[in-house]
Amino acid sequence: MMHHDESESTKDTSGKVSGYGTKQYWDKRYSKPDSSDSQHEWYFTYQELEPILKPCLTTLFESRWVDDVKYGVVEIGCGTQPLLPSIPSSDSPLLGLDYSPVCIKALSKSNKKKLTTYKTQDCRDLTNILPSCSAHMVIEKGTLDAMIVDSIPNCVSILSEMCRVSSKYVVVVTHFNINTEEGEDWVSDVFYPALESVEEEFMWLVKCHTGGEDGPVVYVCEKKTRRITRGNGGKRIQIEILEH
Ligand SMILES: C[S@@+](CC[C@H](N)C(=O)[O-])C[C@H]1O[C@@H](n2cnc3c(N)ncnc32)[C@H](O)[C@@H]1O
Numbered sequence: 633m634m635h636h637d638e639s640e641s642t643k644d645t646s647g648k649v650s651g652y653g654t655k656q657y658w659d660k661r662y663s664k665p666d667s668s669d670s671q672h673e674w675y676f677t678y679q680e681l682e683p684i685l686k687p688c689l690t691t692l693f694e695s696r697w698v699d700d701v702k703y704g705v706v707e708i709g710c711g712t713q714p715l716l717p718s719i720p721s722s723d724s725p726l727l728g729l730d731y732s733p734v735c736i737k738a739l740s741k742s743n744k745k746k747l748t749t750y751k752t753q754d755c756r757d758l759t760n761i762l763p764s765c766s767a768h769m770v771i772e773k774g775t776l777d778a779m780i781v782d783s784i785p786n787c788v789s790i791l792s793e794m795c796r797v798s799s800k801y802v803v804v805v806t807h808f809n810i811n812t813e814e815g816e817d818w819v820s821d822v823f824y825p826a827l828e829s830v831e832e833e834f835m836w837l838v839k840c841h842t843g844g845e846d847g848p849v850v851y852v853c854e855k856k857t858r859r860i861t862r863g864n865g866g867k868r869i870q871i872e873i874l875e876h
Contacts, residue, residue, distance in 0.1 A: 653782025658732040662712055665738060670712055674774035675805050675848040678718035684841055684850050688801045692724060692768045701799050703727045703767040708755045708794060709775025712738060716748050724768065729753040756789040758797055765799040773805040776822065784821050791826030802853040809849045810840055810873060823851070827869050833858055838871040
């Protein structure tokens with residue numbers, strides 16, 4: 633679950649921790665570079681996610697490079713412990729985005745990977761840097777969970793932008809488990825509206841890796857052109873729940 637430092641954040645009247653939804657909170661947290669908070673890695677490491685991500689990345693490495701797909705992987709709200717350095721090298725550029733300039737400055741300084749760049753960017757709107765369908769995979773881990781503390785529309789904006797920018801995969805790592813009441817609400821308030829916001833020509837095949845009862849969940853969403861799936865009763869989102 634979300635690691636939580638009450639000294640740095642505030643609780644609203646419902647008892648929710650509200651600091652996670654603000655840039656100031658993250659800048660302050662990241663400005664102590666040697667603290668465990670600043671170096672905290674949320675949910676899973678790349679190694680833990682690899683069995684799920686590898687098949688999606690293999691299609692990236694095997695597919696012929698298409699000119700208008702600018703990036704192999706874009707990581708949204710990458711924080712100070714991004715997945716990108718562990719993603720196997722290929723000839724495709726990788727991009728890490730976070731709205732905390734303190735975080736991006738530290739990452740850019742320590743970045744040793746060719747073809748990987750980090751940029752300061754508020755991911756609720758990516759139109760200034762990323763055209764539609766310009767990245768093979770767009771992934772986030774814990775960013776929506778941080779933003780939802782302040783507002784559901786902010787989460788819908790981020791996930792809608794991820795869906796627009798992706799040419800093939802959107803991956804969401806979250807504590808919202810579709811098998812729970814809270815997760816069902818999240819799916820209908822955030823997940824479905826964002827997936828449905830893409831152009832009519834697209835639909836989604838979603839694999840939801842639920843893991844253990846309390847663990848984070850990995851939603852792997854594959855973007856398909858709709859004409860391939862006619863005969864599907866016109867459904868735009870097909871979801872398969874996997875108990876691992
Ligand atoms: C819970 S941390 C997760 C960090 C990293 N993904 C990880 O798994 O270790 C949430 C991150 O999202 C970033 N963030 C939150 N809202 C954002 C937004 N609107 N645009 C870009 N980054 C955002 C924060 O600065 C923070 O680094």
